[in-house]
Amino acid sequence: MIKPPWYPQTPSSTSCVAASGNARGRSVWLNATRLKLSLLSLALLGSALLSVSAPATAAQSYSAPLHQTLESVLETPRPPIERWTDHQWRSTMATRLSRYVDDPDRRLRLLDRIQQEARLAGLSPGIVMAVIQVESAFQPNAVSSAGARGLMQVMPFWVEALGRPDDNLFDPLLNLRYGCTILAHYLAVEDGDLTRALARYNGSRGKTWYPERVMRAWRQHWWLSP
Known part of the structure; x- marks a missing residue:
């Protein structure tokens, strides 16, 4: 398999232990408080999130204000080859996604x-x-035992930490905005190490079981050869 440039190397057990050092035993809330201090970097990575308005009604699957925040992305001219590649990706993934979304x-x-x-967010789709x-098997109303919500299982403390x-x-699109922004933030914090970023996202920093599970799902279902 040809590995993309950002494909992570699994850290050794020694580095994992070192990485988890001071974090072991800390609560999720304490970690959220620390992350709040780095809100500037999070805002720079996902500034559109901070301008998102809450959906008008719970029945709206994709809120208009959120759609408006994508204008800068949608209006950016893209080469025809990239548009064609995007179309091919969606066509292929639509077939694979049918097992989860009818x-x-x-x-x-x-x-x-x-x-x-x-x-x-600068991530691989x-x-x-x-x-x-x-996280959710593509169920937008999923709730974990820890209280994480939606497609990307975002913890409720994030809306408080961001003052929203x-x-x-x-809301599926709002959840995607949060999840992608948070993962991009962790990727920046970990200097591009996707394994460590994914572990942070799951709240299991210093361990590799969650990154390995995500990468296995990616290789088996969502990876396309160049």
Whole structure:
């Protein structure tokens, strides 16, 4: 398999232990407080998130204000070859996603949003797909035992940390914006090491079981050869 440049090397057990050092035993809330101090870097990575308005009603699957925040991405001219590649990716992924999402229109709409949000955050859309598969199996109303919500299982403390208590994490597009922005933030914190960034995203820093699970899902279901 040809590995993309950002494909992570699994850290050794020694480095994992060192990485987890002071973090062991700390609560998620303490970690969230520390991350709040680095809000500037998070805002720079996902400034559009901070301008997002909460959906008008819970029944709206994709809120208009969120769509407006994508204008800078949608209006950026892209070479024809990239547009063709995006179309091919969506067509291929639509078939694979059918095992999770029955409705064809919803599949294409979701894939389009995932592609846009991934590009906005500088992430691989395949990795975002793998995270969603592992986190929620593409169920927008999923809730974990720890209280994480939505497609990318975003913890509620994030809306408080970002000063947006009215945000609805069950809104699919809003959840994608949060999840992609948070993962991009962790990727920056870890200097591009996707293994460590994924571990942070899951709250299991210093361990590799979650990154390995995501990468396995990516390789088996969402990876396309160049």
